[in-house]
Amino acid sequence: MKTSGREHLVVIGNGMAGCRAVEEILARDAARYRITIIGAEPRVNYNRIMLSPLLAGEKHFDDIVINPMGWYEDNGIDLLSGDPVEAIERDTRTVITRTGRRIGYDRLLIATGSDPFIIPVPGKDLPGVVSFRDIDDVDAMLRAAASGGDAVVIGGGLLGLEAAHGLSLRGMTVTVIHLMETLMERQLDEAAGWLLKSALEARGQMILTGADTAEIYGEGKVEGVRLKDGREIPASLVVMAVGIRPNVALARNAGIEVGRGIKVDDHMATSDPAVLAVGECVEHDGNVYGLVAPLWEMCRALADGLTARPTGYRGSITSTKLKVAGLDVFSAGDFSGGGGTEDIVLRDAARGVYKRLVLKDERIVGAVLYGDTSDGNWYFDLLKKADSIAEIRDALIFGQAFAQGDRADPSAAVAVLPDDTEICGCNGVSKGKVVASIESGAETLDAVRATCKASASCGSCTGLVETLLALTLGDDYSGERTTKTMCKCISFGHDDVRREISVQAMKSIPEIMQKLHWSTPDGCASCRPALNYYLLCAWPGEYSDDQQSRFVNERMHANIQKDGTYSVVPRMWGGLTTPQELRAIADVVEKYNAPMVKVTGGQRLDIFGIRKEDLPAVWADLGAAGMVSGHAYGKALRTVKTCVGSEWCRFGTQDSTGLGVKLERGFWGSWMPHKFKMAVSGCPRNCAEATIKDFGVVCVESGYELHVGGNGGIKVRATDLLVKVETEAEAIHYAAAFVQLYREDARYLERTAPWIERKGIDWLKAQIVDDAENRDTLAARFWHSQQYMQDDPWAERASGCARDLLHRPLAEVRPIRIMEGADA
Amino acid sequence: MTPEWLDIGAAVDIPLRGARTVPVEGGEEIAVFRTGSNRIYALVNRCPHKKGPLSQGIVHGDSVACPLHNWVISLATGEATGADVGCTPTIPVQVISGRVLICRSSMLERAA
Numbered sequence: 001m002k003t004s005g006r007e008h009l010v011v012i013g014n015g016m017a018g019c020r021a022v023e024e025i026l027a028r029d030a031a032r033y034r035i036t037i038i039g040a041e042p043r044v045n046y047n048r049i050m051l052s053p054l055l056a057g058e059k060h061f062d063d064i065v066i067n068p069m070g071w072y073e074d075n076g077i078d079l080l081s082g083d084p085v086e087a088i089e090r091d092t093r094t095v096i097t098r099t100g101r102r103i104g105y106d107r108l109l110i111a112t113g114s115d116p117f118i119i120p121v122p123g124k125d126l127p128g129v130v131s132f133r134d135i136d137d138v139d140a141m142l143r144a145a146a147s148g149g150d151a152v153v154i155g156g157g158l159l160g161l162e163a164a165h166g167l168s169l170r171g172m173t174v175t176v177i178h179l180m181e182t183l184m185e186r187q188l189d190e191a192a193g194w195l196l197k198s199a200l201e202a203r204g205q206m207i208l209t210g211a212d213t214a215e216i217y218g219e220g221k222v223e224g225v226r227l228k229d230g231r232e233i234p235a236s237l238v239v240m241a242v243g244i245r246p247n248v249a250l251a252r253n254a255g256i257e258v259g260r261g262i263k264v265d266d267h268m269a270t271s272d273p274a275v276l277a278v279g280e281c282v283e284h285d286g287n288v289y290g291l292v293a294p295l296w297e298m299c300r301a302l303a304d305g306l307t308a309r310p311t312g313y314r315g316s317i318t319s320t321k322l323k324v325a326g327l328d329v330f331s332a333g334d335f336s337g338g339g340g341t342e343d344i345v346l347r348d349a350a351r352g353v354y355k356r357l358v359l360k361d362e363r364i365v366g367a368v369l370y371g372d373t374s375d376g377n378w379y380f381d382l383l384k385k386a387d388s389i390a391e392i393r394d395a396l397i398f399g400q401a402f403a404q405g406d407r408a409d410p411s412a413a414v415a416v417l418p419d420d421t422e423i424c425g426c427n428g429v430s431k432g433k434v435v436a437s438i439e440s441g442a443e444t445l446d447a448v449r450a451t452c453k454a455s456a457s458c459g460s461c462t463g464l465v466e467t468l469l470a471l472t473l474g475d476d477y478s479g480e481r482t483t484k485t486m487c488k489c490i491s492f493g494h495d496d497v498r499r500e501i502s503v504q505a506m507k508s509i510p511e512i513m514q515k516l517h518w519s520t521p522d523g524c525a526s527c528r529p530a531l532n533y534y535l536l537c538a539w540p541g542e543y544s545d546d547q548q549s550r551f552v553n554e555r556m557h558a559n560i561q562k563d564g565t566y567s568v569v570p571r572m573w574g575g576l577t578t579p580q581e582l583r584a585i586a587d588v589v590e591k592y593n594a595p596m597v598k599v600t601g602g603q604r605l606d607i608f609g610i611r612k613e614d615l616p617a618v619w620a621d622l623g624a625a626g627m628v629s630g631h632a633y634g635k636a637l638r639t640v641k642t643c644v645g646s647e648w649c650r651f652g653t654q655d656s657t658g659l660g661v662k663l664e665r666g667f668w669g670s671w672m673p674h675k676f677k678m679a680v681s682g683c684p685r686n687c688a689e690a691t692i693k694d695f696g697v698v699c700v701e702s703g704y705e706l707h708v709g710g711n712g713g714i715k716v717r718a719t720d721l722l723v724k725v726e727t728e729a730e731a732i733h734y735a736a737a738f739v740q741l742y743r744e745d746a747r748y749l750e751r752t753a754p755w756i757e758r759k760g761i762d763w764l765k766a767q768i769v770d771d772a773e774n775r776d777t778l779a780a781r782f783w784h785s786q787q788y789m790q791d792d793p794w795a796e797r798a799s800g801c802a803r804d805l806l807h808r809p810l811a812e813v814r815p816i817r818i819m820e821g822a823d824a
Numbered sequence: 825m826t827p828e829w830l831d832i833g834a835a836v837d838i839p840l841r842g843a844r845t846v847p848v849e850g851g852e853e854i855a856v857f858r859t860g861s862n863r864i865y866a867l868v869n870r871c872p873h874k875k876g877p878l879s880q881g882i883v884h885g886d887s888v889a890c891p892l893h894n895w896v897i898s899l900a901t902g903e904a905t906g907a908d909v910g911c912t913p914t915i916p917v918q919v920i921s922g923r924v925l926i927c928r929s930s931m932l933e934r935a936a
Contacts, residue, residue, distance in 0.1 A: 181840045182862070190840075190860040260921070335861060340900070343885070522841065522860040525882040525889035525896070548841040552880040552891035560891055564877040612880075810844035810856055810924075811832040813931065 006034045009306075010095060010103055012085045012250065013111030014039025016048055017279025017295050019067050021109060024303035026075055032307060035077045036103060038095070041134060042082030044068055048134070049292050052159075052323045055138050055166030088254035090272055107274055107306070110251055110262060114244035114280040114290065119154065123216030129238045132163045137239075144237035145170035152176075152225045152235040154213055156183040158322060160241035161196075164205055165324040167239070175206040175233050177213055177225065179242075187320045187331035189521050191347075192354050192370040194510035199327055199352075208233075244290050246281045261288045266312035267305035268298055278302050284315060291318050319380045321373065328369070330376035333383045334358065335366035346397045348372075349458050349515040350425055355397055356521055362390040375399040414467045423464050426457035434465060438472045445469065445491065446482040455491075457500075459517045462491045487526035489518050494747040498534050507539055509546060530748035533635065536671050537743050540785035547802070553633035555806065557793045558615055561608065566615060568607045569632035570622045571668060574642045574660030574680075575603035584625030588618055602639030602677065604630055616803045619794035628792040631668065635749075638677050640664040641689065645682030645699070654699035656682035659728050663697075663735060669789040670739065670782070673746040673755075678735075691719045694742075694752040695735055700724075704731045708738055708764070709756035717753040720761040723769045737768045737775040740782035829918065829925035832856065835864055836922065843879040843888070845869055848931060854915055855879035856924060857899050859886055865899035866917040866926055872897070872910025 009025070011018045014037050022035055039045075050064035072079045080097065087096045094104050116131035118124055130140045141163070144151070148171050153164040156178030164174045176183075182193035183200075197207050212228040216238055224234040246261035257263045257271035261283030268276045268284075278298045280290055289295065294316035301313035319332035335358050346355040351371060357379065358366035364383045369376050378400040382389060389396055395403040402413075419432030429452050437452040448465055449456040455465040470477045483493040490497070497516060506512045509531050513523060523531070532549035547555050558566035570585065585605055589597050596608040610618055619629075632638060640663045643649065645656030660680040667678070679690040680697040690696030692710040696719055699705075703726040707719030722738070725731050741764070746755040756764060768775045797803055838844045838858040846854040846866075855869035855878050863886065869879050876892030886899050896905045902912040916927035 179836060180862070182860075185862045341886070520885060522884055524884045525894065528882060528884060548839055548883065551882065556880065560877075560880065562874065562892065564875070564880075612877075805837070805839055805842075805844075808844075809847050810837060811846050812849070813830070813832075813846060813851075813854075814849040 006032070007106035008104065009033040009035050009107045009109060010105035011035065011037045011109045011111060012095065013037075013109075013113060013279070013281075014041065014045050014079065014081060015111060015113050015279070016045070016066070016292065017113065017281075017299065018109065018111035019045040020296060021111060021278050021299040021302050022075075022077065023067075024299045025306055028303055028307040028309075030075070033107070035075070036105075037072070037077055037079050038083065038085050038097065038103070039079065039081040040084035043135070044072075044079075044081070046135070049323075051132065051135070051138055052162035052166060054135075055132075055141060055163065056169050056325070057166075058325075061135065085250060088250055088256075088275070090254055090256075090275070093274065105274075107276065109302070110270070110275065110277040110281060111279045112247040112250060112281045114246050116240060117243045117245045118240055119213060119242055121213055121215050123218065123222070124240070126216055126218050126222045126238075127220070128218070128222030128236060129216060129240065132159055132239055132241045133244075141167060141237065141239065142170065145172050147236070148172060149236040150175070150224075150234050151237040151239065152233055153239045153241055154225070155239075155241035155243070156180070156207065156209065157186065157241065157243065158184060158320060160239070161200070162323055163239045163241050164200070167237070168203065168205055172237070173204075173206075175208065175235070176200070177211045177227070177233070178207070178209045179212055181210045183207065183209065184320075184322070184329070184331075187368075188329070188370075189335060189356065189368055191356070191510055191513060191521055192329070192331075192368050194508065195352060195354055195370045195514060196322075196327065196329060198511070206233075244280065246283070246288055248281060251275075251277065251281075259283045259286075266301065266314065267310055268302040268313060269305070276302060276306075284313060287315055289316060289318065291320065293318060317384055319376070321376070328371055328373040330369040330373035331367065332376070332380045333364070333366035335368045341365065343521055344397045345519050345521060347514055347517045348460055349517065350460065354514060357397060359389070359393075362388045362393070364389060411467050411471060414464060415471055423468070424454035424457070424461045427453040429454040431468065434468050435472055438469055443469070443473060443477070444480055444482055456496075458515060459491055462517070486530060487524055489513075489520045489523050489527050490516060492516060494530065497531070498538075501534055501538050507535065507543060509535070509549065533671060533673065533748050537785075541788040547806070554635070556612065556615065557619075557629055557633060557797060558610065559633045564612075565608070566610045566612060567632075568610050568615070568618055568622075569600065569604050569630035570627040571630040571664070572604055572627075573664045574640055574657050576657060576661065577605075580625050581627055584622055584627065588621050591621070592618055600632070600639075602632075603641050604632065604639055606632065613807055613809070616798045616807055620798040623792070623795050623798060628668075629794045634671070635674050636669065636671050636676065637664070637667045638675050640667075641677070641679040641693070643680075643682045643687035645680075649682055651685060652682035652699070653701050654682060654704065654728075656680040656688065656697075656699055659697060659699075659704075659731065660688075662728065662732060666732060666786070667735070667739065669791070670743070670786060671789065672739070672743050673748050674751045676739070676742075676752070692716065693719065695738060697731055702726070704728070706731060706734050706738075709752045709761070711751055711753035713751075715753075717757075720756060720764075722761075722765065733779050734768065734775070736779035736782040738764075740778040740785075741767055743782075743785075744778075828928055830928045830931070831923050832926050833924055834922055835862070835919050835924050838864070838924070841883045843881075843883065845877075845879050846926070851932065853877075854926070854931060856917065856926070857883055857888060859883055859899065861886075863899075864917055864919050864924055866915035867897070867899065867902055868913045868915070870912060871895055872902075872904060872912050873908065878912065 045067040047064045053059040083097045085095045094102050116133045130137050151167045151172040151174050153160045153176045156176050164176045168174045183196050214226045214228045222238050226232050248258045251262045252258045262277045264282045279295050304311040322329040341358050341360045344357045353371035356368045363386050367379045392403040421431045423431050433452050434454045442448045442451045455462045528549040532546050535543040552560050594607045594609045598606045600606050640660045642657045642660030646652035677693045678695045679688040679693040681688040681690040682699050692712040696707040705724045706722045708722045710719035711717040841860045843855045843857040853869040857865045871890040873895045876890040880891040881888040887896050889896050895908050902914040904910045915930050918925050
């Protein structure tokens with residue numbers, strides 16, 4: 001079919017990849033090929049990544065045209081638009097279009113790009129459901145936006161967020177539904193994702209993460225979206241932006257090798273050497289790309305190959321920027337950590353900045369920047385070139401100007417700062433004041449914080465203050481701290497963190513980590529459980545417990561044993577039980593082959609050897625007999641131990657079992673800094689051992705002695721007498737005030753005994769004995785919190801959706817069946 | 825021929841900063857982790873110290889703290905970090921289109 005001496009290059013796809021490839025070829029050897037471009041859309045080539053600014057009203061269609069009609073004419077290119085190719089006949093080297101046109105080729109270039117992925121839910125075909133891929137989609141969105149109302153965007157990735165931003169600017173009320181917990185999880189880590197979510201919410205968008213779409217509903221047109229958890233979000237427009245899928249149908253039907261995309265070699269040739277492919281439709285070395293930079297690199301390699309100077313494509317390292325005005329988000333390379341990598345994290349809460357560099361062998365392998373992306377390209381350049389950063393490592397995170405200037409030594413830079421330079425922005429403290437306070441004796445970070453207040457609020461200037469300590473004290477400064485920091489992730493102690501949680505009304509773990517300048521992306525096994533507890537305590541009913549920040553026992557609601565099985569202790573109020581309860585326990589022991597049952601020191605029955613998978617069924621069986629979790633695994637009320645009291649005992653002075661039951665019914669379920677044990681003894685003979693409990697009651701003829709801070713563990717401590725009261729009601733009221741003070745003041749994992757030794761019994765008495773008003777408000781806060789705490793976690797887990805996630809295996813593998821050819 | 829990579833489920837079915845288990849008949853149970861940065865790792869579900877089930881530990885960064893005695897194990901290498909010494913075998917794993925694929929031969933090597 002050759003019509004002249006020149007070979008005929010036919011390009012399927014009039015998009016960015018197809019046209020760029022042609023431009024690259026023309027630039028190298030304009031006379032080499034006769035070129036025909038066949039496009040499915042009835043228009044010239046435009047810049048698809050500018051659809052977001054087009055939707056947002058920042059651009060017009062004319063602005064985003066890459067190649068106007070004149071370009072095709074000037075270069076002698078035949079453009080067939082609006083007539084898509086339907087088939088490729090490789091044996092005759094011919095393509096056939098929808099209208100039946102047959103066009104012969106010598107070389108064929110497939111640049112069919114990708115199609116939006118439409119999630120297969122009921123209602124996906126209703127009018128009002130659109131994707132976000134071409135001009136027609138934008139037109140449909142603009143028409144919908146013209147009448148205002150509610151829009152739902154399914155997908156919180158790059159494209160979805162840009163669509164949401166555009167619709168929001170066009171006056172619609174937008175809800176973004178995202179399946180994963182982190183927005184843009186392919187590009188961002190949890191910390192940056194949280195910042196982005198907060199910023200978008202502040203702009204009035206509703207962001208639902210961890211939300212799975214069940215269906216799109218409506219009569220004849222879209223009326224809303226229903227989630228799998230039952231929530232309904234009304235909407236007159238639904239934009240599906242969950243991802244893209246390489247458009248490989250033509251290639252596959254023509255018998256060309258296809259994986260996730262059309263498979264190509266380093267010169268962009270498919271399994272048929274006469275057929276080439278570039279762009280989002282290809283798979284190179286196992287990778288499929290959905291960004292524009294790799295596409296340019298592929299087109300260069302393709303053109304080099306087609307004009308006889310093959311160079312080869314070696315895959316792309318990608319970077320991403322979110323195109324939403326006023327939000328600076330940058331991500332490049334592999335930021336997800338991994339073997340032998342280290343993180344450098346810089347957070348600046350006042351400016352809303354989070355920067356994280358991932359290093360491996362003194363080279364940058366990944367970067368996530370939020371709030372300040374000015375050094376994104378520099379980091380990306382270092383990453384691509386794999387330059388060693390060993391020389392500039394200390395200053396790297398501060399950016400190019402700092403790291404490559406003559407101030408690469410941060411301490412030298414601090415030394416030359418003038419005395420009136422502000423070091424601590426929160427408290428307005430200058431360098432001169434910090435140095436003065438160090439010189440007058442504040443020789444540790446804690447002392448500086450205590451005297452001049454520098455670094456005492458958000459902590460972002462901690463590094464500067466420590467540098468000033470080192471500069472001023474020289475070799476005398478050892479970095480010694482008087483306050484123990486919470487963990488290695490943070491320069492603050494527990495009390496500082498707690499104070500800031502309430503002062504700044506911080507309500508999530510990522511928020512605390514950002515605002516208090518955590519030095520790690522997501523904390524460690526020490527700080528995460530502590531923060532989770534502090535938030536639960538500070539915001540009852542509002543904060544939702546993070547199961548993944550819980551120690552195993554609290555996450556599994558049972559006690560892990562050395563062989564990985566669990567022990568289960570059902571609650572027996574005040575140590576009382578019934579035939580039905582005992583029968584249910586006996587049945588569970590037999591049914592699940594528990595090898596041991598034991599009476600605990602706290603007067604309960606402990607069933608040993610239960611497998612993780614069986615826990616929900618065990619709980620369901622115990623629940624059917626009316627029993628709830630005994631929290632034998634929790635930093636919470638364990639048991640209330642009682643003696644028989646005045647009902648049976650000839651020495652008993654009060655109804656100690658009755659009070660024990662009331663206390664246990666009132667206090668169970670409350671999360672505390674550490675485990676918490678109570679006891680009620682009916683007389684001073686103290687059979688319930690109340691004077692080695694966290695809260696113990698010893699009944700006497702004239703009333704109740706309330707004892708606190710006892711401990712029977714490694715270091716035995718007898719209680720201090722707090723007060724003596726006359727009625728049960730007063731005893732319970734004091735108990736509530738005491739427990740709440742312990743919950744709010746003690747550090748995570750601090751038992752009442754060391755807490756009281758640290759604070760002093762006099763302080764405690766001043767708080768809750770002498771100050772009746774404080775006692776009342778503490779007790780009121782406790783009972784308020786209990787409204788949200790007394791849901792039996794076993795009942796919830798035995799029926800809820802967490803059952804599968806936390807107790808069942810993801811899959812099971814049976815090698816025998818695999819050998820027979822069946823998958824597990 | 826059975827493929828080398830075995831599809832064991834969707835990445836989203838593993839809790840963020842958590843793990844799920846995959847029992848292997850006649851072999852050692854595998855723990856599949858998902859970190860806060862959405863990276864997936866697979867290790868034998870056994871701490872090198874006292875065989876604690878690592879799948880039940882707290883995941884932070886690219887490490888997990890064993891639930892029994894708080895040894896911190898690198899998810900990438902299986903090596904204990906800090907002062908502790910020991911190593912848990914790792915299993916090659918990859919994620920394609922949101923599905924978790926685990927290396928069949930590496931997993932079965934560990935089966936009796």
